[in-house]
Amino acid sequence: MEIVQIVGVGLIATILAVLIKDQKPQFSFLIALFTGIAIFLFLIGKISLVIQVLERLAVQSNINMVYLETILKIIGIAYIAEFGAQMVKDAGQAAIASKIELAGKILIIVMAVPIISVIIETIIHLLP
Structure with missing residues (x-):
């Protein structure tokens, strides 16, 4: 049960962080x-296993593959932006965290434009 290990590490780190916070907040x-x-x-x-399965399904x-790569990049941007924003919030900088989230959203929109364009073109070709 990997989730038990992850939660265990998280709980231990949380206890250590709380105990140390008063004396050494930077630590x-x-x-x-x-x-x-x-x-x-x-x-x-x-994550790599999931990507391999998705690639195999896309080939079949x-x-x-450009669309799959773009979608995976979008998912990566979302997770990285969320992780970064949470870390910055933990450091007490909510304003910077919101800017990271905004940047992630804008990058996702930029990356999604080619896929949205193909969807719109497909819909237009299906209409009489």
Whole structure:
């Protein structure tokens, strides 16, 4: 049960961060940051398995790989922006965190434009 390990690491890091926060707040933030990175690195293998399955399905379905790559990049942007915003919020900088979230949303829109264009063109060709 990998989730038990992840939750265990998270709980231990939380306890350490809370205990240290009063004396050394910068170390408390670093504990949270490194714990988040460690959990992310732990999940990289799982993420790569999902990507491999999606690539195999795309090849079997004769879907242009550019669309799958774009969708995966969009998902990556969303997760990275969320992770960064949460870390910055933990450091007490909510204003900067909201800017990170805004940047992530804008980048997602920019990346989605080609896919939206293809969908609109397909709909137009289907209409009489």
